[in-house]
Amino acid sequence: xxxxxxxxxxxxxxxxxxxxxxxxxxxxxxxxAAASTLAAPHIAKAATVLKVQAAWGGGIFLENAKSYxxxxxxxxxxxxxxxxxxxxxxVKTSQMQDAVHRGVLDGAHxxxxxxxxx
Numbered sequence: 001x002x003x004x005x006x007x008x009x010x011x012x013x014x015x016x017x018x019x020x021x022x023x024x025x026x027x028x029x030x031x032x033a034a035a036s037t038l039a040a041p042h043i044a045k046a047a048t049v050l051k052v053q054a055a056w057g058g059g060i061f062l063e064n065a066k067s068y069x070x071x072x073x074x075x076x077x078x079x080x081x082x083x084x085x086x087x088x089x090x091v092k093t094s095q096m097q098d099a100v101h102r103g104v105l106d107g108a109h110x111x112x113x114x115x116x117x118x
Contacts (some may be wrong), residue, residue, distance in 0.1 A: 047078055053085040055093040055110030065109045084109070 039114035052069070056062035069082045091099045097115060 005111075022049060045083045046106040047076075049081045049083060051083050051085060051090070052107035053087075053090050053096055053099070054107050055087055055096065055108070057087045061109075068109075081106075 022045055052065075054065045056065065065084055069084045072080065072082055075080075077079060087093060090105060094114055096105065096110055099105040100108050
């Protein structure tokens, strides 16, 4: 073997990743990842509360709105809470779309017939 070939084969052997080196590197990375997740504290976050005004003083439409709110609150597991506000509690029914647009309300449960004038 010539000097060039011997020098080349030595440099190739240095760059070869063996199974043992690979497993050692993987174990180090996995251990560091596990340690960083265990060391990070869990910070509790307050529930997001949405103010939704209904246009119904009673009847089947109000019952549907209440049923929907109860299902969403239950599925959210405490991370989201919808407060269903009664008719005219924040704004008049005809002003609910504008109130949502301005951010006064987060949502409105009413008939879309009021949208035609907008």
